[in-house]
Amino acid sequence: MTRTRLGVHSEVGRLRQAILHRPALELDRLTPDNCDDLLFDDVLWPAKARTEHDAFVQVLRDHGVTVHLFGELLAETLHSAEAKAFVLERVCTVQRLGTALAASVRALAEDMAPATLAELLIGGITRADLSPLHAGGLRWQTLGLDDFVIPPLPNTLFQRDNSAWIYGGVTINPMAMAARRRESIHSRAVYRYHPLFREATFPIYYGDDDVDHQPATLEGGDIHVLGRGAVLIGMGERTTPQGVEILARSLFRAGQASRVIAVELPKSHALMHLDTVLTMVDTDTFLRYPGLAPETLRHWSITPASADEIVEQNNGGLAVEQRDDLFGTIADALGIDRPRVLCVDADGRAAAREQWDDADNVLALEPGVVVGYERNTVTNTMLAENGIKVLPIPSGELGRGRGGARCMSCPIEREGI
Ligand SMILES: NC(=O)NCCC[C@H](N)C(=O)O
Numbered sequence: 001m002t003r004t005r006l007g008v009h010s011e012v013g014r015l016r017q018a019i020l021h022r023p024a025l026e027l028d029r030l031t032p033d034n035c036d037d038l039l040f041d042d043v044l045w046p047a048k049a050r051t052e053h054d055a056f057v058q059v060l061r062d063h064g065v066t067v068h069l070f071g072e073l074l075a076e077t078l079h080s081a082e083a084k085a086f087v088l089e090r091v092c093t094v095q096r097l098g099t100a101l102a103a104s105v106r107a108l109a110e111d112m113a114p115a116t117l118a119e120l121l122i123g124g125i126t127r128a129d130l131s132p133l134h135a136g137g138l139r140w141q142t143l144g145l146d147d148f149v150i151p152p153l154p155n156t157l158f159q160r161d162n163s164a165w166i167y168g169g170v171t172i173n174p175m176a177m178a179a180r181r182r183e184s185i186h187s188r189a190v191y192r193y194h195p196l197f198r199e200a201t202f203p204i205y206y207g208d209d210d211v212d213h214q215p216a217t218l219e220g221g222d223i224h225v226l227g228r229g230a231v232l233i234g235m236g237e238r239t240t241p242q243g244v245e246i247l248a249r250s251l252f253r254a255g256q257a258s259r260v261i262a263v264e265l266p267k268s269h270a271l272m273h274l275d276t277v278l279t280m281v282d283t284d285t286f287l288r289y290p291g292l293a294p295e296t297l298r299h300w301s302i303t304p305a306s307a308d309e310i311v312e313q314n315n316g317g318l319a320v321e322q323r324d325d326l327f328g329t330i331a332d333a334l335g336i337d338r339p340r341v342l343c344v345d346a347d348g349r350a351a352a353r354e355q356w357d358d359a360d361n362v363l364a365l366e367p368g369v370v371v372g373y374e375r376n377t378v379t380n381t382m383l384a385e386n387g388i389k390v391l392p393i394p395s396g397e398l399g400r401g402r403g404g405a406r407c408m409s410c411p412i413e414r415e416g417i
Pocket residue numbers: 038039040155158160161180220221222272273275276401402403404406407
């Protein structure tokens with residue numbers, strides 16, 4: 001078993017361990033009819049996507065990062081009868097499956113080998129997959145052979161979003177989009193029952209219960225662990241102020257962070273998460289999409305409120321102060337003069353095209369060394385000219401789900417700065 005010192009103490013400190021997901025059956029089940037609903041802009045060539053993903057994993061391993069594959073973690077988790085029951089109780093519900101199917105699908109799933117069950121939970125279950133089943137009920141009769149009894153979760157590829165480590169603990173995120181909500185059930189099971197996490201003690205800040213969290217949603221692509229006790233959170237299409245408040249309170253209570261900076265983002269698909277337009281590439285350096293004008297972004301600095309402030313301001317325990325210079329606020333939090341902000345601003349069209357292809361969504365492996373899609377030549381050249389080393393990975397297929405190297409990885413052990 002791998003040495004585990006779980007915790008993510010910065011965005012750019014040396015990355016030691018991360019969870020990635022090698023895309024499997026779920027990509028074969030993406031069609032022109034369902035890809036929009038499943039938050040993909042196109043269908044993919046699955047075999048090629050897997051080869052590209054293998055190349056990504058290899059770059060990380062060559063750099064000394066221990067990579068855990070989520071499909072394997074889930075399969076190993078489901079070896080435990082308790083874990084299987086935990087997942088099936090939450091997936092095979094009457095609301096999701098109908099009264100007749102809930103019990104019969106659950107009975108079939110109980111008998112499956114853990115690896116098969118993990119594959120189908122992520123890849124989706126069609127009526128044809130259940131062919132020996134003779135069920136009654138309206139739902140069963142309305143389903144065509146190829147229809148999904150349980151839809152696939154192709155965005156499991158983007159491990160960044162459904163859980164996020166922040167300093168010594170993790171948040172298991174209530175996801176904004178219906179197409180991604182079941183992902184969090186799988187992560188809850190892995191963090192509870194997988195041997196990598198089962199014996200460890202760490203706070204779970206949010207989401208590890210069966211409460212209906214909507215609309216207090218959070219997604220990891222919006223969460224940046226800046227380091228030195230600070231956390232930057234984007235509020236755009238996916239993360240709401242209610243979600244940020246709950247997380248901030250929990251982080252402060254656990255003594256894991258001393259300041260949260262919440263920044264409002266334009267609500268658009270191209271900018272669905274903060275990390276599609278802003279990532280950290282060195283201890284004092286950010287990569288920013290030039291279409292995102294920081295001076296126009298409203299942002300707030302959130303710290304734990306004193307007892308007096310709680311009474312005077314009725315603020316729910318959070319001292320919230322609106323600020324007017326985002327990178328100035330970040331500099332304060334990091335105790336530096338002013339961060340360096342790199343931008344492709346010579347060619348607006350190239351910047352826009354490359355942002356769409358996740359040029360600004362790089363994953364730092366250590367200060368000044370990042371992984372990014374090879375296709376984004378203008379951004380990668382600009383980074384190299386500014387002393388940032390880019391390790392390129394292929395992206396012809398992978399990028400069609402609209403996520404880059406940062407989106408596809410969930411760091412679980414990373415050093416501070
Ligand atoms: N952090 C990220 O920006 N993740 C990319 C998620 C893409 C996925 N298709 C989604 O819409 O949720």
